[in-house]
Amino acid sequence: MILFALCLAFAGALTTAGPARAAAQTLTNGTQFTDTSGNGVHAHGGGVIKVGGYYYWFGEDRNADNTFKYVDAYRSTDLKNWEFRSHVLTQAGASELASANIERPKVMYNASTGKFVMWMHKENGTDYSEARAAVAVSDTVDGTYTWQGSFQPLGQYMSRDITVFVDTDGTGYMVSAARENYDLQIYRLTADYTGIDSLVADPWHGGHREAPALFKRGGVYFMLTSGATGWNPNQQQYATATSLAGPWTAMTNVGDSTAYGSQTAYVLPVQGTSGTSYLYLGDRWGNSFGGSVNDSRYVWLPLTFPTSTSLSMSWYPEVTVDTVAGTISGTSATYETLTARHSAKCADVPSQSLLTGVALTQYTCNGGNNQKFWFKSVAGGYYELMGRGSSLCLTENVTAVTQENCTAATSQQWSLTTSGGYVSLKSRASGECLDVSGASTANSAALITYTCNGGTNQQWTRGT
Template identity: 85%
Template sequence: MRRAYAILLSLCLAVIGALATAGPAAAASQTITNGTQFTDTSGNIVHAHGGGVIKVGSYYYWFGEDRNSDNTFKYVDAYRSTDLKTWEFRNHVLTQSSASELGTAYIERPKVIYNASTGKFVMWMHKENGVDYSEAKAAVAVSDTVDGNYTYQGSFQPLGQYMSRDITTFVDTDGTAYMVSAANENYDLQIYKLTADYTAIDSLVANPWAGGHREAPALFKRNGVYFMLTSGATGWSANQQEYATATSLSGPWTSWSTVGDSTAYNSQTAYVLPVTGTSGTSYLYMGDRWGNSFGGTVNDSRYVWLPLTFPTTTSMSMSWYPEVSVDTAAGTVSGTSATYNTLIARHSSKCADVPSQSLWEAVAISQYTCNSGTNQKWWFKDLGTGYYELMGRGSSLCLQENSSSVTQEDCTGGTTQQWSVVTSGSYVNIKARTSGECLDVSGASTANSAAIITYTCNSGTNQQWTRGT
């Protein structure tokens, strides 16, 4: 009996010990919807705009901007995740009370790097006076822990003479750290070597694209080749992303090459994250779809994350996917391919349309002259139950049936956003799961902007649709 008890006690202690030392649960493949706001584990909106990511142990820590309604600085927020989908809020790591000059300021594009020699986490960011962009300074803060309170070190222009706006940081394989920032009213993009403690500028390494008018830099290294990914300087409005490559940060660098579509799928570069696992390393583009570009504020912004692919060692490609699958354990990032259709009403030959290409929730859908806009393109996402979600290409929001309207809303998977497709001769009826009613152009109107609603299914041509390409 004593021996059996001793064995049982030993097993219990082993289990308790294993639980005490166990890290976070191993990550599994996760699907992330693009062009949306994210929420944390408490259900609050994630504010990590213009941000960057650092991996510490099994966790990815994501830092970014959390602003006031007038876009001035409020916090730099820190979140952590093992799978890049489930984000836990950790701390407001930098606040207005961290330093007097942060009481009214713009703080943009915070990036955190770790100095193995000093044991410090160092945050670099772009700092302005909160009124205009005349200061053009870099700023630094440090912490003993990745998600602790960061101690503000001050702001300055690099080497006492260069403007510094959009920035990024990069730690090379030899431990040398660099900061890249837009200078000379964003016409230059300069690469600086940092001091050994990562808290100051050591020297100017290169200004390879003088006069190029680029901003929003993201720097990463793949198979010995450095990639610099940037946007054009068009304020909050999205534009064509371009990249250059080199085998040395001091150059020579190639000229710019385009990647993605003409607006980077309505986003701007924030960061490129290497995701390393058992199958190798993949590279995740992290972009912001700025709320200011569609009539909101920074805190209304959405996230666009896409896999980067590399046809050759010195070339890069980026395509649109409505969903991205990330497996941090395997180190794989892939996109969900989708076919988008227009919905053309038989009676009017007009398309189901999101008015004014709006990205806002609760916008009522109407019909409008077909024009190939992304606000007239819909992904019929098969739910495997005989029903579909109809997700807009432009907004990444889903069609939802309401009592008197059909609107676009955040995709929830709810039955009010589920539709069946019923063939009717050469046309289809789109039937709402909740009410059983059909998608209908109100009053059989042929006018632009006529409301699209649901109505008792009948043989009317205003309920008959063609799925165009």
């Protein structure tokens, strides 16, 4: 009898066991996230769905030529520590996937059928002439998704960048860019979410918008979108309505002129004990800075709401998310320039590059983000210098000072000594000082580290 009771207690524990309570986590923006195995997270153009205590993130994992390779699934309790689950859709899933482009996969759960339904944009892998929506389904959130086919909505409309949305009454919707991205159309889905029931609205006819993200806050629907400029970032805009059928407001600018170097992928509600916050998920496409889709980085920012029908978005180099409380906060930073005393030129990342390994130089001060750095205080009285444009850290190498992924290495930690209104920066790794090579006064002269000697080419002015 005692053994039976113990068995029941153990079985009950298995039934009710779930993920451990998540602690607040801080994310660094403008970086390529890594999973719990240390591999890059390839969930580009993706979306997130919460199932039980886990958030599941789906997105694009592409070949080097940017064609479709996989849709990947990851899960996390805290939105920072992502466990790779599986390649939930592969080229082997259907003959038409063997040579294709699959973009912006989004997953929704249908409570009536118990199925998880993935919608995505499908092209032929050569050009963008197909403009089709596609559907796949699975019995489990991170299991293999079975291909259902691709089509143009209602047999007549082009369909490119998409998102999906489940309303509070359980009705499913799909939004896609149509007519060469000049229209953004809202469709009601069939009861099983695998087909199009009807066209609900075409509110911004001729608006030339893409990358839609639809969410609801209170009784207000928000549509956040990007302009159509290919891989390059642009001004994000949003509109609101109290009914998906409209009327919708005109589009209004939000954020800066490039969405802080990103493009909308999704808006994630984070619900917890203190309420619900909204997190902007954006892609900083690798193709915009000389790479490929799999080189892309992520920009995740809190959305705030000055009124019930307006939103705002500001840049933070770091964002802290507490999924238990449902709160999101940003770390404010002051960005500063470094001007060499001898030349009056600024420390500069050439060509505003976002690539790792790029060697810094001095250049005429111009106020660009490639000349601005966040002096982030770290342990022991040292500082990391994180670039405003690249989110990469100033790093000492043998022959140059470069920008690299921030790793907390001693080669990225600098001590500051102020004298006579100027500052010298000494590398923790070598004890050498940040120096303009040869005391050159020319544009594009290399920044290096060199034995500290008090020269004016090792003296810098910090400015905002």
